[in-house]
Amino acid sequence: MSGQYISELERHLKEGKFVYTGELEPEKTTDISETIEMARELKGYVVACNVTDNPRACAYISSVVASYLIQKEAGMEVIFQLTCRDRNRLALTSELLGAYALGIRNVLALTGDHTTLGDNPQAKPVFDLDSAQLIYMIRKMVDEKTDLAGNPIHHPPKFIVGGVANPNAEPLEAEILKFARKVKAGMQFCQTQVTFDIEKTKAFLKEVERFEVPVILGIFPLKSYGIAEFFDKNVPGCAVPRHLLESLREMDKGITDKQKRKQKIDELNIEFFGEFCRELRKTTRLAGLHVMAVGYTRIIPPLIEVIGR
Amino acid sequence: MIVTREKPLDEILGYIWPFTKILIAGCDGCVHPPRGLREAKTYALMIEMAGKAKGKQFECIPVTVAKQCDNNIVYTSLQSYINEVDAVLSLACGVGVQVIVEVFPDIPVFPAQNTVFMGSQPKEGAIFYEKCRACGECLLGYTGGICPVTRCAKSLLNGPCGGQVNGKCEVGGWVRDCAWYLIYQRLKKLGRLDLFEEFRPPRDQRIASSPREVGGLVR
Numbered sequence: 001m002s003g004q005y006i007s008e009l010e011r012h013l014k015e016g017k018f019v020y021t022g023e024l025e026p027e028k029t030t031d032i033s034e035t036i037e038m039a040r041e042l043k044g045y046v047v048a049c050n051v052t053d054n055p056r057a058c059a060y061i062s063s064v065v066a067s068y069l070i071q072k073e074a075g076m077e078v079i080f081q082l083t084c085r086d087r088n089r090l091a092l093t094s095e096l097l098g099a100y101a102l103g104i105r106n107v108l109a110l111t112g113d114h115t116t117l118g119d120n121p122q123a124k125p126v127f128d129l130d131s132a133q134l135i136y137m138i139r140k141m142v143d144e145k146t147d148l149a150g151n152p153i154h155h156p157p158k159f160i161v162g163g164v165a166n167p168n169a170e171p172l173e174a175e176i177l178k179f180a181r182k183v184k185a186g187m188q189f190c191q192t193q194v195t196f197d198i199e200k201t202k203a204f205l206k207e208v209e210r211f212e213v214p215v216i217l218g219i220f221p222l223k224s225y226g227i228a229e230f231f232d233k234n235v236p237g238c239a240v241p242r243h244l245l246e247s248l249r250e251m252d253k254g255i256t257d258k259q260k261r262k263q264k265i266d267e268l269n270i271e272f273f274g275e276f277c278r279e280l281r282k283t284t285r286l287a288g289l290h291v292m293a294v295g296y297t298r299i300i301p302p303l304i305e306v307i308g309r
Numbered sequence: 310m311i312v313t314r315e316k317p318l319d320e321i322l323g324y325i326w327p328f329t330k331i332l333i334a335g336c337d338g339c340v341h342p343p344r345g346l347r348e349a350k351t352y353a354l355m356i357e358m359a360g361k362a363k364g365k366q367f368e369c370i371p372v373t374v375a376k377q378c379d380n381n382i383v384y385t386s387l388q389s390y391i392n393e394v395d396a397v398l399s400l401a402c403g404v405g406v407q408v409i410v411e412v413f414p415d416i417p418v419f420p421a422q423n424t425v426f427m428g429s430q431p432k433e434g435a436i437f438y439e440k441c442r443a444c445g446e447c448l449l450g451y452t453g454g455i456c457p458v459t460r461c462a463k464s465l466l467n468g469p470c471g472g473q474v475n476g477k478c479e480v481g482g483w484v485r486d487c488a489w490y491l492i493y494q495r496l497k498k499l500g501r502l503d504l505f506e507e508f509r510p511p512r513d514q515r516i517a518s519s520p521r522e523v524g525g526l527v528r
Binding site for chain 2: 130
């Protein structure tokens, strides 16, 4: 793909380029043309897109199949998300071998939300491995060319493997120690949970600097007051700043012209996240931004423009 | 202790409906809440009354056994009644029910309880909390005496996960304590965060795979 590099994502991170990644969420369907269309819109703006794996424990189209189709149809490099909730180590291994055969090179290892939170809460949760152990297993497949039990792999895969962390987590110390474990297991990049809190984010980034693992920070532009309110209420430990919620509420109620309202909301997002991210770039070693803007892709180009490449 | 919950009376009546004389066998072992002679007598009364209301005359003999998980004790405690009854209703855990079946293979034996877990009760009348899953590879020495296999909803060895918020677990809506949060607090207090930071490799799941044996057949 990129000479000495396994993927474009790796190339950007190794060359120290500030990266943008996007998020795609294929749903409970057999036709992902809408998701592919979204991927096309993001082309040229983000280096790769995460493709979710049964997010919030909802049973959706296979992440590996969606990843393959997105790379093939839209030409968008993917970060294939893989959770430990639905598969034991055998299934994880075969999924990874299949993913590599289909051209997938970036993997994000996750534990996965618990089954009881999802749309089939009666299901048996697996968790044969956890996210740190999955990172360890993937690195073993790549570096030692064997599966977890040590059986050799013919034509072993080459993946770049990432893990997640949460800058909002309290106590932060526990989160940092967990980060350290993932680094020991072989994490090569980190993508974070969404955050709106600049001070917490700075403290987190400062603490993890010593591991020298590039961190891509999750941000969530707010398309409407409804979405902001939903996020604020349903994602505990990650409050939307009051002033943002207030401004959005006023715009939602006060501006009747749809186009004008959209414009104002976009401006608000660009102002908030522009300042937020520029400040972080100035004061930390942030490697990039993961822009979670499912259904709000129009915000990405102007946002990148103010934050800079 | 082994914690059990009563099955609905209708389910029990369904099992014993074809029979008339029922031996109600309590257990004085570790089953909790208590399922001994007093409870056997209560079951006997309830069954006879419920039977009467539905036009069926049950005859119940309430007894108790020191430990239903011991074949010898079960034999000596119950053998004098077995020939007088049509069926046995055990108030013990799932182990007790199966031991009676082994000791007296010719008589139908039914459970009166759902066996739920191994756990404890902070004080009488309080909630029972699951504490041990008998995983066969005790980690309590590394985790400050708090079991992540049992008390983390995902049984993580490298927790907490992202579902932990302010020390509470996403499962059940952030009400229960996150086991890994407790482990962190405890190890910090003990000055052993080095144990918390350690990466724990995947478990050998064979150790916890049923059915298991110990003793003569130990592996």
